[in-house]
Amino acid sequence: MKLTNKRKKALEEYIAKKRLKSTRQRNIIFSEFFSYPGHHVTVEELYERVKKLSPKIGYATIYRTLKLFKECDLAFERNFGDGRTRFEPVKFEGEHHDHLICIACGKITEFENQRIEHYSREVASKNNFEVINHKVELYGYCSSCRRNK
């Protein structure tokens, strides 16, 4: 089953369970959010994109819908320290996505590393902790911004 469909299904189940409603706005935000080309979209970026399809939409709906996605573990909130909150799709099994963040120029490089994953899971299970998402973020100076190259 395709990822998007899995997600759609998860959302629909949550909506049914909680007796919420499926609306045009939620569907638009869903498709824009999960098809966003870069990961970690800001609220403003998402708002602008959605506005093109549904010009009367307000920020409140974006916020409320992202909150809904968070509640059903489909979206995840991040903050890289530049003051703008970003959201990204929660990864399903087998997807990885960690970050190197340059504190000088703000460049974000993604990487994945199975071993880090592995030991993270080990720590979690020792603590009887059920992991929904994880972050590995390394902050520092990227190759262009290093002080002593």
Next chain:
Amino acid sequence: MKLTNKRKKALEEYIAKKRLKSTRQRNIIFSEFFSYPGHHVTVEELYERVKKLSPKIGYATIYRTLKLFKECDLAFERNFGDGRTRFEPVKFEGEHHDHLICIACGKITEFENQRIEHYSREVASKNNFEVINHKVELYGYCSSCRRNK
């Protein structure tokens, strides 16, 4: 040399280098920040603590001083997704401090894991990236909040 002294020295050197000034407020904030019992203090918590020692202090000074600490790589900004920015001392060599964060009750459990450290450093060096700080954060449900125990 004690950690606090190392930090004090780092700050003094930065102040000297940049021709800044050592002030009563900065010293108070320094000692409150680095002696804060929990890690990751919020701006508000720090403000309240400092206010007891220096009642006329304003939020602006706290913000400006934390920014100063960030500039000299003594403090680090975090955000666990609850809307409040938190700051913590940057760890020196040999200190580790990663997190399990419960998305239901907000409980934060610290852990350290040398292997995660190790592989993180490896990824960084492959990317010619100079790491100043890192985060490993696992988000999910703690043992008390797990849905299926």
Next chain:
DNA sequence: ATTCATGCAAAATGTTTGCAGCTGT
């Protein structure tokens, strides 16, 4: 018919800035 969602505007929250006066060098 009922319950929930939306859009708008207002309010709340968190953070930054301008400036006059004060302090450290």
Next chain:
DNA sequence: ACAGCTGCAAACATTTTGCATGAAT
């Protein structure tokens, strides 16, 4: 004396909320 710092208040940015209307069940 000078440059930088502080405290205050105002400005700003982001997020949340109240409410009347509209849409989905």
